[in-house]
Amino acid sequence: MKPFLQRIFLLLPLLASMLFLNWFVDPAHLRAPDAYERGVVSMLAQGQAVTNVVNDDASAILEYHILAQTSAPDILLLGTSKSKGIHSDFFPGQTFFNAALSGSGLGDLLVIYHLYESRGLIPDAVILELNPWLLSAGRASQSKRFEARRAELEWNLLRDRAPARPSRVKRSRFSQSIYARIFTPDYFQSSLLQLWSAALHGAAPRAYHAGDATNGLTYFPDGSILVRPDMIANLGTEIPEAYALKYGWDPPGGIPLQMDVRQRKILEAFLARLLESGVKVTFYLPPYHPTSYELMMNAPSRFVTDIQSYFIELAQANRVEVIGSFNPGDLGITNADFYDPTHISTEAILRIFEENR
Amino acid sequence: MLFNSLPFYIFFPLVTLGYFLLPHRFRWLWLLAASAYFYMAFIPAYILILLATILVDYFSGLAIEKAEGKRRRGFLILSLAANLGMLGFFKYFNFFNANAAALAHWLDWNYPIPSLNILLPIGLSFHTFQSMAYTIEVYRGNQKAERHIGILALYVLFYPQLVAGPIERPAHMLPQFREAHKFDYQNAADGLRLMAWGFFKKLVIADRLALLVNPVFAEPSGYPGPLLALAALAFSYQIYCDFSGYSDIAIGAARVMGFRLMTNFDRPYSSHSFSEFWRRWHISLSSWFRDYFYISLGGNRVPTWRHSLNIFLTFLVSGLWHGANWTFVIWGMLHGIYLIAEQWMKRPREAMFRFLRLGRAPRLQKALEWLAVFSLVSLAWIFFRAPSLAAALDYIQRIGRHWEPAGASLLFEQIRVTLGQNFPPAILFSSLNGAQVLIIVVLQILFLEAVQRLQRQQPLERILAAQPAILRWGAYYALLANILLFGAFEQTTFIYFQF
Numbered sequence: 014m015k016p017f018l019q020r021i022f023l024l025l026p027l028l029a030s031m032l033f034l035n036w037f038v039d040p041a042h043l044r045a046p047d048a049y050e051r052g053v054v055s056m057l058a059q060g061q062a063v064t065n066v067v068n069d070d071a072s073a074i075l076e077y078h079i080l081a082q083t084s085a086p087d088i089l090l091l092g093t094s095k096s097k098g099i100h101s102d103f104f105p106g107q108t109f110f111n112a113a114l115s116g117s118g119l120g121d122l123l124v125i126y127h128l129y130e131s132r133g134l135i136p137d138a139v140i141l142e143l144n145p146w147l148l149s150a151g152r153a154s155q156s157k158r159f160e161a162r163r164a165e166l167e168w169n170l171l172r173d174r175a176p177a178r179p180s181r182v183k184r185s186r187f188s189q190s191i192y193a194r195i196f197t198p199d200y201f202q203s204s205l206l207q208l209w210s211a212a213l214h215g216a217a218p219r220a221y222h223a224g225d226a227t228n229g230l231t232y233f234p235d236g237s238i239l240v241r242p243d244m245i246a247n248l249g250t251e252i253p254e255a256y257a258l259k260y261g262w263d264p265p266g267g268i269p270l271q272m273d274v275r276q277r278k279i280l281e282a283f284l285a286r287l288l289e290s291g292v293k294v295t296f297y298l299p300p301y302h303p304t305s306y307e308l309m310m311n312a313p314s315r316f317v318t319d320i321q322s323y324f325i326e327l328a329q330a331n332r333v334e335v336i337g338s339f340n341p342g343d344l345g346i347t348n349a350d351f352y353d354p355t356h357i358s359t360e361a362i363l364r365i366f367e368e369n370r
Numbered sequence: 371m372l373f374n375s376l377p378f379y380i381f382f383p384l385v386t387l388g389y390f391l392l393p394h395r396f397r398w399l400w401l402l403a404a405s406a407y408f409y410m411a412f413i414p415a416y417i418l419i420l421l422a423t424i425l426v427d428y429f430s431g432l433a434i435e436k437a438e439g440k441r442r443r444g445f446l447i448l449s450l451a452a453n454l455g456m457l458g459f460f461k462y463f464n465f466f467n468a469n470a471a472a473l474a475h476w477l478d479w480n481y482p483i484p485s486l487n488i489l490l491p492i493g494l495s496f497h498t499f500q501s502m503a504y505t506i507e508v509y510r511g512n513q514k515a516e517r518h519i520g521i522l523a524l525y526v527l528f529y530p531q532l533v534a535g536p537i538e539r540p541a542h543m544l545p546q547f548r549e550a551h552k553f554d555y556q557n558a559a560d561g562l563r564l565m566a567w568g569f570f571k572k573l574v575i576a577d578r579l580a581l582l583v584n585p586v587f588a589e590p591s592g593y594p595g596p597l598l599a600l601a602a603l604a605f606s607y608q609i610y611c612d613f614s615g616y617s618d619i620a621i622g623a624a625r626v627m628g629f630r631l632m633t634n635f636d637r638p639y640s641s642h643s644f645s646e647f648w649r650r651w652h653i654s655l656s657s658w659f660r661d662y663f664y665i666s667l668g669g670n671r672v673p674t675w676r677h678s679l680n681i682f683l684t685f686l687v688s689g690l691w692h693g694a695n696w697t698f699v700i701w702g703m704l705h706g707i708y709l710i711a712e713q714w715m716k717r718p719r720e721a722m723f724r725f726l727r728l729g730r731a732p733r734l735q736k737a738l739e740w741l742a743v744f745s746l747v748s749l750a751w752i753f754f755r756a757p758s759l760a761a762a763l764d765y766i767q768r769i770g771r772h773w774e775p776a777g778a779s780l781l782f783e784q785i786r787v788t789l790g791q792n793f794p795p796a797i798l799f800s801s802l803n804g805a806q807v808l809i810i811v812v813l814q815i816l817f818l819e820a821v822q823r824l825q826r827q828q829p830l831e832r833i834l835a836a837q838p839a840i841l842r843w844g845a846y847y848a849l850l851a852n853i854l855l856f857g858a859f860e861q862t863t864f865i866y867f868q869f
Contacts, residue, residue, distance in 0.1 A: 014390070014553045023843060027850055197376060199859035308592055 031201045035194075038204035042070070043194060050074045053221055054081060057234050061223040064231040072121075072156040075114055076128060078236065085134035086110040090236075091122045092142025095299040098359035099140075100237035103366060110136075111236035119147040119279055120154035120163030126283075127166055130290075138293040141284075145320045145339070148276045149269035170282045171275075268309070268317050277323075284331060295334045296324060300341040300365075302354050336369045344368075371411035373619045374572055374859075381408065382623060385529075389627050394550040398520050401547075405529035409492070412533075416491040419456060424523045426452040427501045431508045431515035431522070442509065449505040457498045460490055465694030493533030495691055497526050499658055504540045506662055513540045521547050528629075530620040534613070536634040536654035543629075551628030560831040561625030566849055567821075567830060568618030573857035574814055576612035579604040581858065582789040587755055590765045594772035597784055598765060605755050606748045607815055610639065613652070637822045639747075642739040644708040647747060655691070659684050678713070682706040697753045697762055704750040782808075814856065 042049040050073035056063045057074075058081040066074075087107040090096055094115035101109040112125050122141070129136065146152040154163045194200045231239040287294050298321060301309065309315060321339050328335045338344055350361035371378050385404040392400050410417050430449035434442050464485045474481035504525065507513035516522040525543050526532075586593050586601035593601075617634035624631045634654050641647035648656050667680040682703070689702015728735040749766070756762035782804030790807035824833055834842055 017553070017555050017558050020559075024846070024850070027847060027854075031854065196379075197859065198854050198857060201854055202859070205855075308589070311591070312589070 031198070032195065034204045034208070035196075035200050038208050040200070040203040040207045041194070047073050047077075049221075051077055053232060054078050056221075056223055057081075057232055060234050062231055062233050063221055064224055065221045066230050066232055070158065071115055072158045074232065075112060075125065075236070076158070079110075079112060079125070079128045082110070082129075082134070085129055085136045087136060088138045088140065089126075089129070089136040090140045090142070091117075091125060092140070092297065092299075093117045093144060094238075095144070095356055096140075096142045096297065096362070097238045098356075099362055099366075100233060100359070101235040103363060109235055111238075113142065113236070114156065116155040118149075118152045118154045119276055119283075120167060121156050121159050122147075123166045123170065123279070123283060124154075124156075124159040124162045126287075127162070135290050136292060138295065139287055140295045140297050140336075142297045142299060143324050144299070145268045145317050147280060148272040148320060148323075150273040150276055151269075153276065167279050170279055170286065268313075268320070270313055270316055272320065272323060281327065284327070284333070288331060288333075294331075295336060296328050298324060298335065298337040298339055300337060300344055300346045300357065301339055302351050303341045303346070303348055305354065306339070306341055334369070337365050371408050373616065373623075374569065377411065386623075386626055390551075390553050397551075398518075398524055398547055401529070402520055402524045402527060405524065405527040405532060408529040409527065409532055412492045413489065419460070419491055419494070420497060420527060421523075423453060423456060423498065423501050424519070424526050427505050427526075428516070428519050428522050430505050432517075434505065434508050435515040446505055446509040450502060453498050453502050453505075457494060460488060460494055462690075462694045464488075496535045496537055497532060499537050499655070499691075500531075500535075501526050503537070503658065503662065507540050513544075516540075516544060528624070530624040530629075531631055534616050534620070535652075536617060536620065536632045537658050538632060538654070542632065546629050549628070554628060556835075557628050558626045559835070560829075561622040561627075563831045563834055563846075564622030564625060565619050566622075566846070566853075568615040568620075568622060569857075570849060570853055571611040571615030571618065571818065573853055573859065575811075575818060576608045576615060577858035578789065578811055578814075578856070579608040579611070582785065583608050583755070585788050587757075587761075587765070590761075590768050593784060594781060595769045596773055597781055598769045600785075602748055602752050602765075602769070606639070606744070606751050609751065609754070610635070611818070637825070639744055639819075640740070640822070641743050642736055644705065644712050644743060644746075647743060648705070648709070655688070659688050663687060678710045681709050685709070692754070696759045697756055700759060700762070701750050701754040704746075704753065708746055708750075810856075814852075 036044070047070070050070055053063050053066055053069065053074055054077040057078055086109050088104050088109045090099055090109070090111045090113055092113040094113065096113040097111060097115070099111055099113075103109070114121055114125060117125075126139070153167075154160050233239065284294060300306075301317075309317060317339050325335055327333070341347070341350075344365055346357060346361060346365075350357045352358050371381060381404070385401070388400055388404075389397055406417055409420065427449055430445050430452075433445040434449075437445055467483055467485055471481045471483070504513065504516075504522070508515050516525070521544060524547050525538075525540060528538075528543070528547075531538060583601050583605045586597060587605070590598055614635035621631045621634070632654055634652060636650040636653065638647055638651040641650055664680055664684040667683060668676060669680065670677045672680065683706075685702045685706030686699060687702070689698045689700070689705075692698040692701070723729065723735055728738070752765055753759070753762045756765055785804035785808050789811060790804065821830060824830070827833075834845060837845070
C-alpha cells in the first residue's frame with residue numbers, strides 16, 4: 014500500500030493549488046463572514062457610492078445598512094432586484110431608501126421591514142413590490158441569513174402579536190459549510206473566475222472602492238444599485254431574448270400553480286399591520302419580459318394572471334394604490350426596455366411610475 | 371449518496387481503508403454496514419424493502435435447493451412473486467391504475483381506486499433483478515443456495531452497484547465476497563483511473579449536455595428545429611455518458627477493493643447494427659433479459675415469426691423495466707422493431723448495397739450503416755426522454771420547422787445561454803459565442819470517442835499503465851484539470867437512478 018499512497022501524494026499539488034486558490038480568493042468571503050459587507054456599509058453610511066462590489070452577501074449589506082440608519086425614510090421600498098434601480102431622484106423632496114433584496118420572498122420582506130419597526134422607525138409610505146412567488150410556500154425566504162427571524166415573525170404576525178426584538182445574528186467564524194465549500198470544485202471555478210475577472214479590470218480580486226462603476230455592481234447610499242451601463246450595452250437584445258425564452262417555461266423564482274393559503278394570510282396580515290401603523294402602501298407589480306410573458310400564457314404559468322387579479326382585489330379592498338402590471342403589454346413595455354431577461358431599465362421603471370402619478 | 375458529491379469523496383476512501391485494515395472475517399460486515407449507510411443516505415426507510423427482499427430470497431434459495439419437483443417451482447414462483455410484487459407495487463401500481471381509470475372514464479364506468487402517493491425507491495429495478503437472478507440460478511441448479519445471510523445481503527446491497535448496476539450474477543459475485551483480497555497496487559491504480567474517467571463522462575459531458583437538453587425537452591415550442599435536433603443528439607450522448615460514467619465509477623470503486631464487476635458498456639455508438647448495439651449497451655441488463663426472459667420464451671430455437679415475437683416481447687418488457695410510462699414502452703418497442711426489421715431486411719439490404727456497388731467502398735458502407743443505427747437510436751431516445759407520448763410526437767414534428775438561416779444568430783444565443791451556462795471558459799472569455807461553446811463541448815465528445823477507439827485493443831487503464839511516468843502523470847493531471855475547469859458541478863443525480 015505504501016508505494017500506492019506515495020504515488021497518490023503526487024496528486025496533492027493539484028488539490029493544494031485548488032485549496033490555496035479557494036482560500037486566497039474566497040469569492041463568497043467565507044473566511045471572514047460579514048467583514049466585507051461591513052466595510053461596504055461603512056462607506057455607504059458616509060454617503061459614498063461603492064463600486065467593484067463582487068460576490069457580496071446582499072442581505073448582510075442591506076441589514077447593516079438599515080441598522081446604520083437612525084431615522085426612517087419618508088418612503089421605503091421593499092422588493093427584489095426588479096426594483097433595485099429605483100433611486101431617490103424618483104421622489105424629489107422626500108427621503109427614500111431602497112430596501113429591495115434580490116429574489117426576496119415574503120418572509121424576507123417581513124424581516125427587512127422589522128429591522129425598522131423593531132427600533133420604532135416607521136416610514137410614511139411603503140412601496141411593496143409584489144411577485145407571484147410571494148404566494149409560494151416553497152419560496153417564503155431567499156436569504157439564509159433571515160430564515161430564523163422569518164419563521165418567528167410569521168408566527169407572530171399570524172397570531173396578531175407584537176413583533177419581538179430582532180434576535181442577534183449568530184454566526185460562527187468557521188461554520189461546517191465553509192469547510193465543505195472550500196473543498197468543492199465549483200468553488201474553485203468561482204475563485205478562478207473572480208481572479209480572472211479582477212485581472213481583466215486591473216483590480217484586486219476582493220477590492221471595493223468609492224466612485225464610479227468599474228467592475229461588478231455599484232451600491233448607492235439610498236440603497237439603490239447601478240448595473241454598469243456598458244455591461245447592459247454589451248448584452249444587446251439577443252441574449253435577453255434567448256434567456257427570456259428559457260424563462261418563459263421556467264420563470265426564475267417559479268410561479269405557484271395555486272396560491273398558498275398561509276402565504277396569503279401572512280401577506281394580508283402584513284398589509285393590515287402596515288395600514289394600522291398609518292403607513293401609506295403602494296403595490297408595484299413589475300412586468301415580465303414580453304417573450305417570457307407570451308410563452309407563460311401558453312403554460313401552467315398563466316396562473317400569473319389569477320395572482321395579479323388577487324393582488325389587485327387585495328389593493329382595492331384596502332384602498333391601496335397599484336402601479337405596474339405583470340403583463341408588459343399593459344404598460345407599453347417592450348423587449349428594448351429589458352437589459353436582461355428579468356430586469357427593466359431604471360428609465361422604464363420611472364416611466365411606469367410617472368404614468369401613475 | 372451520489373458518487374458526484376462531497377460525502378462520497380469522504381465515504382469512499384474511508385470504506386476502502388477500513389476494508390483493508392480489518393481482518394478478512396469482518397470485512398463482509400464492514401461492507402454490508404457501509405452499503406446500508408450508502409443506501410440510507412437517500413431515503414432511510416426504504417432499506418426495509420431491501421431487507422424484505424433479501425429475507426424472502428434467502429429462505430427461497432434454501433427451500434428451492436432442498437425441495438424437488440413442483441415444490442421447487444413453487445418456491446421459485448414465491449420468490450419471483452415477492453420480488454415482482456414489490457416492483458409492481460412501487461413502480462407500476464400508479465401507471466396501471468391511471469390507465470385503468472382512463473379506460474373506465476372512456477367507457478363511462480365508475481372507477482373508485484385512487485392513485486398512491488408513494489416515492490419510487492432508488493434503484494429498485496436494479497436490485498430486484500439482481501435478487502431474482504440469484505433464485506433463478508439456484509432453481510436452475512447453476513448456483514448453490516447461499517447459507518450465509520450476510521453474504522447474500524451483501525450480494526444485493528454491495529454499494530458500488532446497488533442503485534444503478536451493473537446487474538451482477540451470483541456465480542460471479544458471491545465467490546468474490548469470500549475471497550481474502552489483499553491490497554493490490556495494480557487494482558487500486560486501475561480502479562482510480564476508471565473512476566476518474568467516469569467522473570469525466572458524468573461531469574464534463576453528461577451534466578454539461580443536460581443544460582441544453584433539459585430546457586429544450588421541457589418546452590420544445592420555444593426553440594427552432596435545428597436546436598431540437600441538436601438537443602436530441604445531445605441527449606444520446608448525455609444518457610450514454612451519464613450511465614456509462616456511473617458504471618465506470620462503480621466498477622472502479624469495486625476494483626480498488628479487489629472486486630471485479632462486469633463490463634456494462636462497450637462503445638455502443640460505434641455499432642453498425644442494432645444487434646451489435648444491444649451487445650454493447652447496458653450489457654448487464656440485456657444479458658439478464660436474454661438469459662432469464664428471451665431464452666425462457668424459446669429464444670431463436672422456434673419458427674421465424676415466433677422468434678420475432680420473442681424479440682418484440684423482450685424489448686417491450688425491457689422498455690417497461692425502464693419506467694412506468696408509455697414513452698418507455700414505445701422506446702422498447704421501437705428497438706424491438708429495429709431488430710426484427712434488421713433480420714427481415716438482411717437480404718434486401720445486401721441486394722441494395724450490391725446495386726449501389728458499395729462493396730467497392732466498404733468504408734462508405736460501414737459509415738452508412740453506422741449513420742442509420744445512430745440516427746434511429748437517437749430517434750428512439752426522444753421517446754425515452756420526453757415526458758409523454760404526445761410530447762415526443764410533438765417534438766419530432768417540430769424538428770422540421772424553422773431552419774431559416776436568418777434564425778442562426780438567435781440559435782447560437784440559445785446554445786450559449788443553455789449549454790454555456792456557468793461555463794467557466796464562456797465566462798472567462800466573455801467574447802465566446804454559442805458556436806464556440808458548442809465547439810468546445812463537441813471537442814470533449816471527440817476526445818471521449820478517440821479514447822474509446824484506443825480502447826478497442828486494450829482497456830484504458832492498461833494503455834495508461836504502459837506509458838512512461840511523465841506521460842502517465844501528465845494525462846492524469848490533464849484529465850483532472852479538465853474536470854475541474856469544464857465540469858458542471860450541480861450534483862445532479864444519475865438518470866438511471868430513477869429506474
